[in-house]
Structure formats: C-alpha cells, structure tokens
Amino acid sequence: MNIVHILEDFSFLSGGLRTVVKDLHNRLINNGISSTIITTRKEKDDDVIKVEGGNKPWRFSKNLINKLNFLHSQKNIDIIHIHGVWMYPQYAAAKFAFNNRIPYLISCHGMYEPWLWLNGNFKKKMYFKYVVKNIFSKAKYLHAITLPEAKELRKLFPKTNVVEIPNLIDSKSVKIDAPNLKEKYILYLGRIDKKKGIDILINAFANIDNKNFKLKIAGGFNDYQKELEVLVEKLNLNDKVSFVGLITGVEKEILFKNAFVFVAPSHSEVVGMVNLESAVYGTPVITTKQTGLKKEWSDNGGFLVNPKVNEVQKALQVSLNWSDDERNDNGKKLNSFVTKEYSWEYRFKDWLNLYKSIL
Structure with missing residues (x-):
C-alpha cells in the first residue's frame, strides 16, 4: 500500500495538525506501509517533501502536480490522503487524484465547523460552493474527528461517505514523572x-x-x-x-x-x-x-x-x-x-x- 499525504503546512506553526499527520505517517511506516508527506512548509530536519508555495497566497505551488506525477510514475500511488480544505494543495491534489483515478480521502480537521461558518467571510463561502465542493464530494471518504463534525459534513456533502475516527495520541512513549508544582x-x-x-x-x-x-x-x-x-x-x-x-x-x-x-x-x-x-x-x-x-x-x-x-x-x-x-x-x-x-x-x-x- 502506497499512501501520499497532502497538507499546506507541516511546520510547528500548524499546531496539532502537524502532530496528527506525523503520528499517522510514522505508524504507517512502522507497520510496513509506504507513506509520504508533501507540504509547502516544514521544519529543517523533517523527512518530508517540500514543494514551493509556503509564502504565496492560497499556498499556490507550481511544482506540486509535477511532484505527484513523478511519485505516481515511480510507484503507483494507491491512496491520496488530503489534510485540510482551504488551500491550493488540497484542491490540486483532489483534482489530480480524480483525473488519475486514484482513491482519495479528505480529513477536514474541523475546518468546516459551524462556528467557523458563522464567523467566516463571504469569500470562503464562495470558495467552498464554486471551487471545491464538487471535487471534494467525489472523495471516497470524508474523515471526521468527532460525531458533531461528522453530522456537519453529512449536511455539506450528503452523497459522500463520512467516517469518524478521533484524533489519537501516543501515550506509551510518555513517562509520567512527579511534576514540579512549586511554581503555580x-x-x-x-x-x-x-x-x-x-x-x-x-x-x-x-x-x-x-x-x-x-x-x-x-x-x-x-x-x-x-x-x-x-x-x-x-x-x-x-x-x-x-x-x-x-x-x-x-x-x-x-x-x-x-x-x-x-x-x-x-x-x-x-x-x-x-x-x-x-x-x-x-x-x-x-x-x-x-x-x-x-x-x-x-x-x-x-x-x-x-x-x-x-x-x-x-x-x-x-x-x-x-x-x-x-x-x-x-x-x-x-x-x-x-x-x-x-x-x-x-x-x-x-x-x-x-x-x-x-x-
């Protein structure tokens, strides 16, 4: 199985998204599954593929599609796992997957939560309706992290399969030492x-x-x-x-x-x-x-x-x-x-x- 993950930001600034994708990527590799991360931003020592676009509007990347074509030619991509919804890398990866008949999965990571719609802007609503909704609806699955998110995604994409898997964390690698509570x-x-x-x-x-x-x-x-x-x-x-x-x-x-x-x-x-x-x-x-x-x-x-x-x-x-x-x-x-x-x-x-x- 060969899986490619797409997200616009894998740097520390992406917060929990980096942790989620990195943990999943490492678990797959440790279980003998080929996994590759493509992003426009990363940290210096990250073993991932960086494409241009990290400092551009919409994180537009000229070489993202070329990189996907190259990877697909070297070893057929079985699944493209898209993380996030608002930037060019997600849109371009979905179109590439659809055009090349590669199954794709989209983890929305809470980016379609109701509070964000209420506090969002007109441009985002238009972007969703006229740019990405059609191509995202063709995904094999939309991944929700919580039950409320799953319900929201079913409203937005009534014909697309939605699966719920929570964010997960590696609990075994952490040793709980006695904390120093002197500084309250x-x-x-x-x-x-x-x-x-x-x-x-x-x-x-x-x-x-x-x-x-x-x-x-x-x-x-x-x-x-x-x-x-x-x-x-x-x-x-x-x-x-x-x-x-x-x-x-x-x-x-x-x-x-x-x-x-x-x-x-x-x-x-x-x-x-x-x-x-x-x-x-x-x-x-x-x-x-x-x-x-x-x-x-x-x-x-x-x-x-x-x-x-x-x-x-x-x-x-x-x-x-x-x-x-x-x-x-x-x-x-x-x-x-x-x-x-x-x-x-x-x-x-x-x-x-x-x-x-x-x-």
Whole structure:
C-alpha cells in the first residue's frame, strides 16, 4: 500500500495538525506501509517533501502536480490522503487524484465547523460552493474527528461517505514523572487565535479568588497577541500573565508536566491535540464541550464547559483549590481515560481498516 499525504503546512506553526499527520505517517511506516508527506512548509530536519508555495497566497505551488506525477510514475500511488480544505494543495491534489483515478480521502480537521461558518467571510463561502465542493464530494471518504463534525459534513456533502475516527495520541512513549508544582501556573498552549477563546481565559483568570497562580500563554507571536496584551494591561494583570512564545520539544514537555491545570477554552475544535497531550503528561484539562470530546471527560479528572467566562472561571476556582495530591490524582485519571479512548495503541486499527476498505 502506497499512501501520499497532502497538507499546506507541516511546520510547528500548524499546531496539532502537524502532530496528527506525523503520528499517522510514522505508524504507517512502522507497520510496513509506504507513506509520504508533501507540504509547502516544514521544519529543517523533517523527512518530508517540500514543494514551493509556503509564502504565496492560497499556498499556490507550481511544482506540486509535477511532484505527484513523478511519485505516481515511480510507484503507483494507491491512496491520496488530503489534510485540510482551504488551500491550493488540497484542491490540486483532489483534482489530480480524480483525473488519475486514484482513491482519495479528505480529513477536514474541523475546518468546516459551524462556528467557523458563522464567523467566516463571504469569500470562503464562495470558495467552498464554486471551487471545491464538487471535487471534494467525489472523495471516497470524508474523515471526521468527532460525531458533531461528522453530522456537519453529512449536511455539506450528503452523497459522500463520512467516517469518524478521533484524533489519537501516543501515550506509551510518555513517562509520567512527579511534576514540579512549586511554581503555580495555569497553562494555555496552542495557536494564538480568536477561535481559541484565549480572551475568555484571561477574563476568567482576572476574576478568580486564588491569587497565588500565574497564567502562561504559549504560542507563536502574531497580531492577535497584541489585542490580548492590551486586554491583560487593561485588567492590571501584567505581573500575572506572561506570553512565552512558541514552545517545542523538551521545553514544551516540561511546561505541560508542571502546569497545575491546562485550559483550552476554544469556541470550535475537533478534540484538540493539546488537550490530549496535556492529559498524557498527567495534567488536568479544562476545555469546552465544543471540542467534541466524550462527555465522560468530566468524570475522569477533567472539565468540559462552554466557552463562557463564568463557566471557565468556575472550573478554575474548583481546580485551583485542589491540593497537589488531588491535582496529581485527577491528572492520572485523565491520562488513563485518554489512553483508552484516544490512543494509537487502541485505535490505529481503525485507520488500517479504513485504508483497506478504500482499496
């Protein structure tokens, strides 16, 4: 089986998408399946194929089709797995697959979630309707990460098969060490984006009674961060809130492990890899019902709330009053839940069965 993955961005800036695709790619290779990633952006040491277009509008790439033609001529491509929906690489790959009679699968990664339509622009709606809807509807499957996303995709593509497989994480490779909880802090880590509800977290943090904690916000700097910095200053939180930039590797692992609680109050998300990562590191997670996570999350050391200041504030107030032992117990409980419901060890067979069914 020869599978080619297409996405516009495989760099650290792509956040959870990079983690999802990289893990799937590595699992396939480790199981003797040929897997190749093509992207317009990557990190220096990534063993993937980079085509031009990373800095162009629509990520337009002149040599993407040539690269696909070359790969197909060297060894027939059995499946093209497209990740994302809004950029040229996805559109071009779908057309290439259709024209060459190669089965293709599209993982939408939450990019058609209702909140995004409500807050999107006219141009995106026209792009969907007149450019990609027809060619995407010819995919063998559309992949949804959560049940709500699957329902939304069936509305948008009523004649196309939709399959649901959640985001998965490698839980066995992480060793849960005793955390260093001397520095009491709440953590947000991810893209700095309005969709992520970071302003909700800042406002909720401003209202909590427990003043011993600080808030760390990790993510690559952009224009939206400037708005958040203004909010922090307005709330007189400059000495309590820090923007620590893009954190990766071992530094990221330490930041997760030693946080007292992780908070991701997103307006729209499909599971959210950062929620799973935090849980695997044994850190309790406050996130939103809009992630599509199983409701049992709230019974296993975590909190599922709505993206509203008062609900995030209430969950923070409860969790920050835990003792260190209570915090650790809830983190272990959430780790066990995620290992069972969202780990590659338990669910990789779902991907193998899907690829086999496509062939």
